[in-house]
Amino acid sequence: MSISELPQGTVTLLKSGQVISSVSGAVKELIENSLDAGATSIEIRLEDFGFTKLEVKDNGHGVDKTQVPSMVQPHTTSKIREFSDLVMVDSYGFRGEALAALCSVAKLKIRTKTGNDLVASTFTFGPDYTVQNIESQAGQNGTIVTATELFYNLPVRKNFYKDHSRRKEEMRKVEKLVQSFSIINPSVRFSLFHNKVNIFGKIPCDNISKSSVAVLGHSCKTGMVEYYFVFDPSTCEVEEISLENYESSNDQILVYMMVPKKTLGMSTEYGRTNTEKTFTFVNKRPVELKQVEKVLRSAFSEAAGLEVEKNPVAVVSIIVGRSQRQSLDANLEPNKQKISLGCLNDLMEKTDQFLKNKYKEGDDKLKEPDTGHFEYEKDNNAQNDTATNYVKDAESNSNEEITNKMKDITEELQESKSLFSPGKGTNFL
Structure with missing residues (x-):
């Protein structure tokens, strides 16, 4: 042809x-x-x-x-x-x-x-x-x-x-x-x-934190945690920052994450076999980034102690500042769902370290004894003992009163019987 x-x-x-x-x-x-x-x-x-x-x-x-x-x-x-x-x-x-x-x-x-x-x-x-x-x-x-x-x-x-x-x-x-x-x-x-x-x-809301909760569910308020950090490609350093600094910065690579907290039931509540509840964004564009999904899956599964890895419910937003735009290509495919970022491998390595360190901190918190809880139980047990003793005393006093009352009634009946019984010196008309 x-x-x-x-x-x-x-x-x-x-x-x-x-x-x-x-x-x-x-x-x-x-x-x-x-x-x-x-x-x-x-x-x-x-x-x-x-x-x-x-x-x-x-x-x-x-x-x-x-x-x-x-x-x-x-x-x-x-x-x-x-x-x-x-x-x-x-x-x-x-x-x-x-x-x-x-x-x-x-x-x-x-x-x-x-x-x-x-x-x-x-x-x-x-x-x-x-x-x-x-x-x-x-x-x-x-x-x-x-x-x-x-x-x-x-x-x-x-x-x-x-x-x-x-x-x-x-x-x-x-x-x-x-x-x-x-x-x-x-x-x-x-x-x-x-x-x-x-x-x-x-409905409209103020920031990504509130919109994430609105979409993922209100249980995220207590079951998930947020992190904000800045990544410097020249030094590969990561610095954790506040929400205010995250929103005001526009010339750096900024990362926002909402991930499950380190808890005993995290894998059951927040683990998934697919990535339907994993949301990744680059410069506010929904994208598919296998590297991000891999980091999240690895850190989550390790924290949850899973033998078979699961994907967590998570939100990750990466903002590439203007000084770093030369390394970002959003034109890889017609649908623009895949992107290329020059420092992505370094960023993912540091993100993996950051997230796993945070989960280790969660381990330490889980190991610390909750003295407040124990004091509460001690006080509660003391209160229970006091109540039990009170009930026992009440029962003992009550039984003693009833016994005495019964003795009085018995004596009265006996007196009545001797008074009205027929016998010597008694005259019945």
Whole structure:
């Protein structure tokens, strides 16, 4: 077969299938767009696990209606102007591919309204990125992106997701994704619906500590512990810091961790066979970092004394400051879920040492005698002895009184009997 250029339609589907390969991939791209638009409330609605209908609604600043046709074109973005801008980019999106890819594998509608618009505008797009229809209607500020019949033109992938177990697995991925964005964006309200049933929700809160508790459960307040530390790549030194210093630092590599406390039942309550409850972030981006998962699994399992390792319920957030951005690459894959960091191996080695040392400190605390508890038991036992003696005395006094009373009654009866019995000197009329 001779070498020839592929038709544009084939090229489009090949590229789009990499960017939007699943429902969770589509949801991720749309949530990131909403966060980049400054949204403080994001609502995700799925029908039939997202394959029939997928909708993401936000209250962000919206898009100027003259710009909407351009935003669906491939490789169009407002985030960067050239490749070198990637070093300092702070937005989630930057490739300019998400909406174009979604438009290629689903039927796409976008409704948007800015603060300057009197009404909202709804745009319907065709598979070739062209606007097929525009409608004006009442609506709130923000954007609603609706995708229907996902993978309608990719029969193999559509058939792959006909299996119910695969659809449920995809739903679990969507739920974890929404939970991840909820944790790392504390001030944003999130809600997830499937077939009109609310399956997850989180209200706005102040910081990552509170958002982690909101997502993982209130038992984390007592069963888990937080650590903040700074890592210096030039010296490979770690310094533990406070929450205030963590939030105010912006030019270093900062690490936040919420991990289970060292307790006797930690493996039962916080150990998992998978990583569904392990959340990792780099510069607020949910990522998959096997190195982080390995460190957490090793330290947790060693602390819990497990023969077979388990993954802990945990949150790890790494902030790479501007002075270290040259060593960070978030453009390894189209979905941006894997990153490269030049000092990652050194950082993980120090994180492993830090966490294991903290768990050893927990060992010492468990070994220390709880004198307060013993004093309480001593006092409690003394009180019990006093109460027992009191009861015994009361019973003894009570028995003595009853015996004396019985003697008095017996004597009275005997006197009465001798008084009224017939006998000598007694006259009965």
